[in-house]
Amino acid sequence: MTRTGSPPWRIRRLRPAHPFCGTRAGQxxxxxxxxxxxxxxxxxxxxxxxxxxxxxxxxxxxxxxxxxxxxxxxxxxxxxxxxxxxxxxxxxxxxxxxxxxxxxxxxxxxxxxxxxxxxxxxxxxxxxxxxYRNPDFDAFMHEHAQHVRNGYGSMTDDDGSPLFPEPYEGCWADYADMLDLVADEGMAAGPDNLRLYTDYVGGHYLLMIEFYEAIAGKTWCWFCNNAPTLLEDYENFQPCWWPPLPEIPHMEYVNSExxxxxxxxxxxxxxxxxxxxxxxxxxxxxxxxxxxxxxxxxxxxxxxxxxxxxxxxxxxxxxxxxxxxxxxxxxxxxxxxxxxxxxxxxxxxxxxxxxxxxxxxxxxxxxxxxxxxxxxxxxxxxxxxxxxxxxxxxxxxxxxxxxxxxxxxGGGYNLEWRRHIEQHLPGYMRNGPQPSSCWYCQQLLTWENSAFRQDGIDWLAVNSWQCTMTTPGPGSYDGGGRRRGH
Ligand SMILES: [Zn+2]
Known part of the structure; x- marks a missing residue:
């Protein structure tokens, strides 16, 4: 049997079955x-x-x-x-x-x-x-080794006695060499409870990392538990409201930093x-x-x-x-x-x-x-x-x-925090808060805002009862919270 003319299937294929069929294909x-x-x-x-x-x-x-x-x-x-x-x-x-x-x-x-x-x-x-090695960690260690080598041995107090007497002869040179050696090999782990002899030992809110975290997270309970009158007492920076940063104590240097x-x-x-x-x-x-x-x-x-x-x-x-x-x-x-x-x-x-x-x-x-x-x-x-x-x-x-x-x-190996304490805080104590890319300096700017502090005072006036933990567990810290790592 021979087909004549166009087969129906071809006609159907060429002719749209529906006026919107082409649009549907596009869709x-x-x-x-x-x-x-x-x-x-x-x-x-x-x-x-x-x-x-x-x-x-x-x-x-x-x-x-x-x-x-x-x-x-x-x-x-x-x-x-x-x-x-x-x-x-x-x-x-x-x-x-x-x-x-x-x-x-x-x-x-x-x-x-x-x-x-x-x-x-x-x-x-x-x-x-x-x-892998962390180049920032290496750089900080090298920088510190340099300071140990050149600074610790030569710094003296007003009457000329050494500020950092050596625990044994040649200690600072040995110690600086060892720090350099570790940094040369490459550091992947930062000693986070590092305490430099030149570090502050606390005793000031501006030296507490929790203070900055409480501002960032509006953790008003931190203020209630640790600085109960600070929100009310603080007025404005100029002239510097804060007490001066404490003196760095000197001691007998028996232990490594x-x-x-x-x-x-x-x-x-x-x-x-x-x-x-x-x-x-x-x-x-x-x-x-x-x-x-x-x-x-x-x-x-x-x-x-x-x-x-x-x-x-x-x-x-x-x-x-x-x-x-x-x-x-x-x-x-x-x-x-x-x-x-x-x-x-x-x-x-x-x-x-x-x-x-x-x-x-x-x-x-x-x-x-x-x-x-x-x-x-x-x-x-x-x-x-x-x-x-x-x-x-x-x-x-x-x-x-x-x-x-x-x-x-003083900051352990949290280098951003350490930079804030060592390099930014002295400027803050002289000139007050300034815009900065430093996260901690940004919190000090927030802190300067009296409306922000008033929010905290208002919240605590109603909710301070929540800041007392009655049963152990993080659930008791609604709106408050405290620092517990992991
Ligand atoms: Zn800073």
Whole structure:
């Protein structure tokens, strides 16, 4: 059979079945294109989310590993200093003054070298866990090493005595070399409880990072709990309303600025610290065969002891008092001391594929701070600090809440905060708040606005009852809140 003329199917194909059929096809294409665009955005967004979560996870791992490693070296160093205390007693038993003096010198060096090894080891731990060197961290460390080398040794007070006497001869040069070495190798982890000898030690609202955070977040409860009259009292800046920034205290420089062991050097007799059977049982436990005698106990010598202020009760973890830590129960007595600890800061940036306005790319900086601490015990279950004298007692290392770690007012390794304290605050105290790209300076501008402060006064007049925590848990802080890391 032969077809003649145009087949009907061809006619149907050429002739639109409906006057709007062409528009419908166009609509389908537009719809399809839109769906495709949405799909592409969903894919990019999922990729970005995954990337951010991944970066967060590796910063967390690297931070935790790094803090544990540094705290482990703190524990090892404390044990070595403890062993040297025992050896010092043995040297005094043998009446060997030279050895005794050498031991004291080695202990003075260990207070710096031990924390420096901790700093190096924590960089390795961070890098082994996927972090890269942070050029800002390196630059700050080099800058500080320069200051130690050129400044600490030469600064004197009005009567010409050195402001920073060296704990042992050549200490500042050694210390600066070690800091440079760490920075040369590349820093991935910032020692976040760094306390420079030139840092303020608090005692002023302008030196409290929480003050700025309370302004930024309108955390009025912070004012209610920590500065109850400040909102009402503050009037305006000119002439400078604030009391002057406190003097930076000078002290005996026994400990390193980084990962300080927080020890003191005590000129006293061993018998004022512990009795003969105790030192001998500790000596035997560490494998020393010579027995310490009573002459060594009665001799006055330099002993490395726990600084009683720094190694007191672990108040940051107290479950009672005005700012209780939300723990399910109190810290066990054996672990209830503050003392040497580590805070490490990891910063990693991740660039998003999702474009921002006008096609600019967005980079997020992800920060993780981790805290860790060496723990141990003497005898069966006595605190390592029981006798005041450092003895080899540290056996384990644990991660601890970052808020329970010793924190400096000077800025640790939060370099933006440090810049604010060191470079911007002196100008603020002279001239008042000025527009600035610094986040902390911007908060001081907000603070200057009396309507802003009035908002806080009005809020607290009605809601201040919410600022008292009745049951532990973050739910009690509606509209208020306080600083608890993670
Ligand atoms: Zn600033």
């Amino acid at each position: 389908a294409i537009i719809f399809f294109a839109l769906a495709l665009v949405i799909l592409v955005f969903v894919v990019i967004w999922t990729y970005d989310l995954h990337r951010i979560l991944y970066t967060k996870s590796i910063t967390q791992n690297a931070g935790d590993a790094s803090a544990l490693m540094a705290a482990r070296w703190q524990g090892i160093t404390l044990n070595m200093i403890g062993d040297l205390n025992i050896m010092h007693a043995i040297a005094l038993t043998s009446d060997d003054a030279n050895t005794a003096a050498t031991i004291t010198n080695i202990q003075a060096r260990l207070c710096f070298v031990g924390p420096m090894i901790a700093l190096m080891a924590c960089q390795e731990a961070a890098k082994n866990n996927g972090m 980084v990962f300080s062991l927080r020890l003191s050097k005590c000129e006293t007799t061993l018998s004022s610290l512990l009795d003969l059977p105790t030192i001998n049982s500790n000596a035997a436990e560490r494998g020393f065969t010579t027995i310490v005698d009573s002459n060594a106990m009665a001799a006055t010598a330099a002993w490395y002891c726990y600084n009683t202020e720094a190694w007191g009760p672990w108040n940051a973890m107290a479950t009672t008092g005005p700012d209780p830590f939300p723990l399910t129960g109190p810290v066990k007595d054996t672990y209830d001391y503050a003392g040497a600890d580590v805070a490490v800061r990891i910063e990693a940036s991740t660039t998003r594929l999702t474009p921002a306005q006008e096609g600019a790319s967005i980079t997020n900086v992800i920060t993780w701070s981790a805290g860790a601490k060496p723990f141990g015990y003497l005898g069966d279950a006595d605190k390592p600090t029981r006798y005041g004298l450092v003895l080899p007692a540290f056996r384990e290392t644990h991660l601890v809440p970052i808020d329970a770690v010793s924190g400096p007012s």
